[in-house]
Amino acid sequence: xxxxxxxxxxxxxAHIDHGKSTLADxxxxxxxxxxxxxxxxxMLDSMDIERERGITIKxxxxxxxxxxxxxxxxILNLIDxxxxxxxxxxxxxxxxxxxxxxxxxxxxxxxxxxxxANVYHALDAGHEIVPVLNKIDLPxxxxxxxxxxxxxxxxxxxxxxxxxxxxxGLGIPDVLEAIVTRLPAPKGDRDAPLKAMLVDSWYDAxxxxxxxxxxxxxxxxxxxRVKMMQTGAAYGIDKLxxxxxxxxxxxxxxxxxIGVFTASIKQVRDTRVGDTIxxxxxPCAEALPGFKPAQPVVFCGxxxxxxxxxEPLREAIEKLSLNDASFSTExxxxxxxxxGFRCGFLGLLHLEVIRERxxxxxxxxxxxxxxxxxxxxxxxxxxxxxxxxxADMPDLTYVDHIEEPRIKATILVPDEYLGDxxxxxxxxxGIQLDLSYAGSRAMAVYDLPLAEVVFDFYDRLKSVTKGxxxxxxxxxxxxxxxxxxxxxxxxxxxxxxxxxxxxxxxxEARGRSMVEKLKELIPRHMFKIPIQAAIGARVIARETLSAxxxxxxxxxxxxxxxxxxxxxxKQKAGKxxxxxxxxxxxxxxxxxxxxxMDS
Amino acid sequence: xxxxxxxxxxxLHWPFCQxxxxxxxxxxxxxxxxxxKKWASAFEQEISRLADEVGPxxxxxxxxxGGTPSLMHPDTVDRILLAxxxxxxxxxxxxxxxxxxxxSVEVGRFIGYRDAGVNRVSMGFQALxxxxxRALGRLHTVAxxxxxxxxxxxxxxxxxxxxIYARQHQSLKSWEDELRMALDLGPTHxxxxxxxxxxxxxxxxxxxxxxxxxxxxEDLAVDLFNTTQELCDANGLPAYEVSNHAxxxxxxxxxQIYWRGGDYLGIGPGAHGRITMNGNRFATTSxxxxxxxxASVLGSGSxxxxxxxxxxxxxxxxxxxxxxxxxxxxxxxxxxxLTGKKIDLRQLVGxxxxxxxxxxxxxxxxxxxxxxxxxxxxxxxxxLLV
Ligand SMILES: Nc1nc2c(ncn2[C@@H]2O[C@H](COP(=O)(O)OP(=O)(O)OP(=O)(O)O)[C@@H](O)[C@H]2O)c(=O)[nH]1
Ligand SMILES: C[S@@+](CC[C@H](N)C(=O)[O-])C[C@H]1O[C@@H](n2cnc3c(N)ncnc32)[C@H](O)[C@@H]1O
Ligand code: SF4
Ligand SMILES: [Mg+2]
Numbered sequence: 001x002x003x004x005x006x007x008x009x010x011x012x013x014a015h016i017d018h019g020k021s022t023l024a025d026x027x028x029x030x031x032x033x034x035x036x037x038x039x040x041x042x043m044l045d046s047m048d049i050e051r052e053r054g055i056t057i058k059x060x061x062x063x064x065x066x067x068x069x070x071x072x073x074x075i076l077n078l079i080d081x082x083x084x085x086x087x088x089x090x091x092x093x094x095x096x097x098x099x100x101x102x103x104x105x106x107x108x109x110x111x112x113x114x115x116x117a118n119v120y121h122a123l124d125a126g127h128e129i130v131p132v133l134n135k136i137d138l139p140x141x142x143x144x145x146x147x148x149x150x151x152x153x154x155x156x157x158x159x160x161x162x163x164x165x166x167x168x169g170l171g172i173p174d175v176l177e178a179i180v181t182r183l184p185a186p187k188g189d190r191d192a193p194l195k196a197m198l199v200d201s202w203y204d205a206x207x208x209x210x211x212x213x214x215x216x217x218x219x220x221x222x223x224x225r226v227k228m229m230q231t232g233a234a235y236g237i238d239k240l241x242x243x244x245x246x247x248x249x250x251x252x253x254x255x256x257x258i259g260v261f262t263a264s265i266k267q268v269r270d271t272r273v274g275d276t277i278x279x280x281x282x283p284c285a286e287a288l289p290g291f292k293p294a295q296p297v298v299f300c301g302x303x304x305x306x307x308x309x310x311e312p313l314r315e316a317i318e319k320l321s322l323n324d325a326s327f328s329t330e331x332x333x334x335x336x337x338x339x340g341f342r343c344g345f346l347g348l349l350h351l352e353v354i355r356e357r358x359x360x361x362x363x364x365x366x367x368x369x370x371x372x373x374x375x376x377x378x379x380x381x382x383x384x385x386x387x388x389x390x391a392d393m394p395d396l397t398y399v400d401h402i403e404e405p406r407i408k409a410t411i412l413v414p415d416e417y418l419g420d421x422x423x424x425x426x427x428x429x430g431i432q433l434d435l436s437y438a439g440s441r442a443m444a445v446y447d448l449p450l451a452e453v454v455f456d457f458y459d460r461l462k463s464v465t466k467g468x469x470x471x472x473x474x475x476x477x478x479x480x481x482x483x484x485x486x487x488x489x490x491x492x493x494x495x496x497x498x499x500x501x502x503x504x505x506x507x508e509a510r511g512r513s514m515v516e517k518l519k520e521l522i523p524r525h526m527f528k529i530p531i532q533a534a535i536g537a538r539v540i541a542r543e544t545l546s547a548x549x550x551x552x553x554x555x556x557x558x559x560x561x562x563x564x565x566x567x568x569x570k571q572k573a574g575k576x577x578x579x580x581x582x583x584x585x586x587x588x589x590x591x592x593x594x595x596x597m598d599s
Numbered sequence: 600x601x602x603x604x605x606x607x608x609x610x611l612h613w614p615f616c617q618x619x620x621x622x623x624x625x626x627x628x629x630x631x632x633x634x635x636k637k638w639a640s641a642f643e644q645e646i647s648r649l650a651d652e653v654g655p656x657x658x659x660x661x662x663x664x665g666g667t668p669s670l671m672h673p674d675t676v677d678r679i680l681l682a683x684x685x686x687x688x689x690x691x692x693x694x695x696x697x698x699x700x701x702x703s704v705e706v707g708r709f710i711g712y713r714d715a716g717v718n719r720v721s722m723g724f725q726a727l728x729x730x731x732x733r734a735l736g737r738l739h740t741v742a743x744x745x746x747x748x749x750x751x752x753x754x755x756x757x758x759x760x761x762x763i764y765a766r767q768h769q770s771l772k773s774w775e776d777e778l779r780m781a782l783d784l785g786p787t788h789x790x791x792x793x794x795x796x797x798x799x800x801x802x803x804x805x806x807x808x809x810x811x812x813x814x815x816x817e818d819l820a821v822d823l824f825n826t827t828q829e830l831c832d833a834n835g836l837p838a839y840e841v842s843n844h845a846x847x848x849x850x851x852x853x854x855q856i857y858w859r860g861g862d863y864l865g866i867g868p869g870a871h872g873r874i875t876m877n878g879n880r881f882a883t884t885s886x887x888x889x890x891x892x893x894a895s896v897l898g899s900g901s902x903x904x905x906x907x908x909x910x911x912x913x914x915x916x917x918x919x920x921x922x923x924x925x926x927x928x929x930x931x932x933x934x935x936x937l938t939g940k941k942i943d944l945r946q947l948v949g950x951x952x953x954x955x956x957x958x959x960x961x962x963x964x965x966x967x968x969x970x971x972x973x974x975x976x977x978x979x980x981x982x983l984l985v
Pocket of ligand 1: 014015016017018019020021022023042054055056057081082083084134135136137138164165166167168
């Protein structure tokens with residue numbers, strides 16, 4: 001058991017790439033938690049995809065011991081969090097388990113959109129915040145200017161922000177001291193009934209479901225029987241441990257401590273993040289307020305390229321969702337693409353990550369359909385339906401009106417690009433809520449339809465600002481707008497996988513760009529093919545793909561028979577990558593590429 | 600052993616040329632000195648080896664292709680033909696063709712080939728325009744080509760020549776004029792190939808670098824093809840295959856063995872063969888490098904590389920992709936017998952409606968328009984086999 005005043009719990013938060021994971025490395029290293037020979041860069045980022053992309057996707061916790069200058073040894077629980085907006089949920093829930101935050105700001109970049117967002121989350125959670133100016137080893141670092149910016153933009157006292165280089169280790173001792181002197185110790189009553197917060201859970205191939213808890217009151221011991229207050233399920237604890245970062249068994253966890261247990265829980269889905277865990281026999285009176293589960297906001301269809309891969313895809317999706325409760329799936333059939341799954345994600349990066357893991361870890365070839373948001377259909381009979389898939393759009397005569405999700409987006413950008421940003425937001429049906437300046441940076445706050453953002457808003461933002469803009473959003477509300485379903489017809493056959501919901505005013509432009517792209521993407525056939533975009537029966541854009549006029553090999557002798565046969569075989573294999581629509585074959589890339597917008 | 604009734608031909612590949620033409624992807628090499636006696640022995644050995652294997656056959660055609668077979672010494676040709684006669688029976692009207700390059704022939708040589716048994720020559724003219732001949736990297740001129748034709752005529756009854764069209768900067772009008780000029784020479788057989796940019800050639804390199812300008816676009820290429828058909832038809836030389844035209848009865852027996860799915864021995868570097876034995880169809884290949892082939896024949900006693908036994912499906916596919924090139928087309932009942940699967944004729948309706956295919960009973964053939972998009976037609980028909 002550890003005395004409360006010798007415990008400090010904190011999260012490390014920052015904008016993407018500002019150095020959270022590298023700082024975590026240094027804290028782990030300098031406290032000798034991990035032997036030097038076992039250290040590796042961003043060591044908490046354990047997933048392949050995290051290591052490859054150099055990003056953190058999942059929050060990670062480590063317990064370290066720090067002998068402070070006051071002569072006492074403290075237990076520090078640090079949570080390294082992801083920076084990308086898709087995983088903001090990981091950050092906010094991690095914050096509920098701790099009392100303070102290290103706010104890392106890259107001194108060569110300054111305050112960015114997620115810096116701001118994280119400060120708000122931290123203040124919401126009632127955190128003490130210690131600002132840390134990272135990367136001061138870089139020639140471009142301007143710690144003084146960034147300090148000023150923190151005060152101006154965030155309104156946080158930055159006078160004792162700690163300048164460090166997480167890379168070289170400079171300033172790390174100051175950070176460790178600040179953690180014990182400036183962050184509060186946790187509170188809690190050791191003698192009260194057990195009250196623990198379920199912070200996270202994941203699936204481990206050897207141990208099954210692992211549950212991470214923060215003890216608020218009472219004591220959790222190995223072989224205790226505990227109960228989850230929301231689900232009502234009770235379990236006997238098999239293993240109790242702390243993460244260093246590998247599991248080290250421990251006999252008990254007292255108030256203020258963070259640790260993990262296993263208890264023959266079958267699925268991650270059986271655990272609810274934010275749930276309160278107590279003793280079955282002597283429960284606590286009141287549950288913790290809990291928190292809302294992460295809601296998928298972007299949906300798309302995932303189909304196997306080879307129809308025979310449906311079963312492997314089903315198994316792969318099942319395995320991944322074991323470990324990722326924020327990813328929802330449902331069977332889907334498409335006339336165009338056959339059997340597949342409609343999946344929900346936290347955002348586009350999340351979608352990309354899951355897709356990549358399915359392809360790589362399970363060796364699958366997938367077709368992804370256009371990402372879509374969830375529209376609310378208000379039917380004339382009073383029913384309200386969630387529309388996850390434009391293909392499911394009912395006949396308009398039954399629909400009274402349609403609402404779409406709106407977001408509040410915060411964009412930080414150097415002055416010179418502001419014009420481009422305003423234009424981009426305008427194009428995407430944005431409404432300006434606020435515009436302010438801090439030094440040479442502008443901060444624009446926009447109300448935008450999420451549907452306009454899930455396509456390629458982020459890519460466009462990066463390209464028009466050469467990567468200098470940062471972006472963060474929260475979903476604000478559902479609002480009615482003039483939304484219609486646009487269908488795409490190829491050779492007069494509707495292609496369900498290409499239909500989409502669009503704003504009526506943008507339909508012509510989107511339709512035009514879709515049919516033009518498809519004209520490039522569909523190979524010519526021996527007959528001409530009309531490609532149309534339509535709203536209901538009304539065609540709003542049309543292109544015609546001309547017929548192939550000449551496709552013949554001039555000379556063919558005895559020796560060419562083999563060559564031509566091999567070519568035919570190759571074409572047969574290529575045909576597998578095509579989808580048949582009536583008489584027309586559409587290559588799979590068309591489904592992906594057609595949906596990337598460039599206007 | 601009874602004589603097999605499958606049409607049977609022998610192809611012999613002479614892999615040497617005086618220089619390499621920039622558009623050419625044939626297995627041809629420029630060599631300083633060729634020990635023709637050694638080569639003749641190698642050909643003799645291969646003929647004997649294969650004859651033992653395939654058993655008695657009635658030879659309908661022999662073809663010396665290249666490369667430039669007119670660089671072969673008449674004695675070399677003679678030894679080879681003698682060896683063939685020793686091991687096989689030849690049909691009375693056997694066709695024996697030799698490809699001749701206008702730079703490397705004079706009357707004396709033609710007589711030597713004729714005396715050895717050659718009765719047909721195929722001459723590589725490629726263009727009847729000196730500027731274009733140079734652009735094609737050819738060493739001869741129009742005048743020397745015409746002179747070669749004159750001397751060939753004094754020796755042979757059956758003469759064909761090749762032209763390449765759809766060349767750089769070639770207008771419809773200029774090709775029309777050139778083709779008229781060719782037809783005025785009174786040929787009984789013509790091979791008219793649209794220029795193809797073949798991978799690995801000098802032209803391909805230039806093309807990929809964007810330096811091969813003035814090639815016709817699709818529309819012009821179609822017009823060039825159609826005009827070619829019209830002019831040849833009007834002059835009594837209809838196409839009997841995509842690029843081959845002949846007066847009735849003057850079609851190349853040899854090429855028809857390929858297109859009709861007959862048997863042929865492929866002898867020489869890089870040569871391919873098809874042999875049917877006991878109901879199995881074998882595809883043979885040989886090492887492409889001249890030195891490697893020669894060493895293999897003289898060393899290990901065989902110039903063959905891999906031999907593949909075609910599945911019924913592959914066999915049927917070859918019949919489709921070769922047969923649809925011809926004006927006579929293919930017999931589907933023959934294919935159905937091979938694969939044991941019934942072809943649903945209703946599935947040909949699309950191609951018929953588009954005017955690309957003609958069908959009467961089990962007989963199908965491509966129309967002229969169908970031959971222009973032959974690769975697509977082949978894909979569809981081959982798709983019906985499975
Ligand atoms: N020069 C310099 N580079 C640093 C420093 N700290 C981190 N970096 C580099 O910055 C990049 C991002 O570092 P990470 O620690 O992965 O950043 P992060 O904040 O965890 O990133 P996400 O988890 O993706 O949000 C890496 O290339 C680090 O090597 C520093 O002090 N100086
Ligand atoms: C084996 S080659 C030539 C025989 C002989 N060596 C000659 O060049 O005169 C047969 C014919 O194929 C044609 N040919 C070769 N390469 C070609 C190409 N890239 N495109 C079109 N026709 C080609 C030429 O007409 C050539 O005469
Ligand atoms: S076209 Fe004829 S001469 Fe020219 S390289 Fe090819 S085979 Fe040799
Ligand atoms: Mg990280």
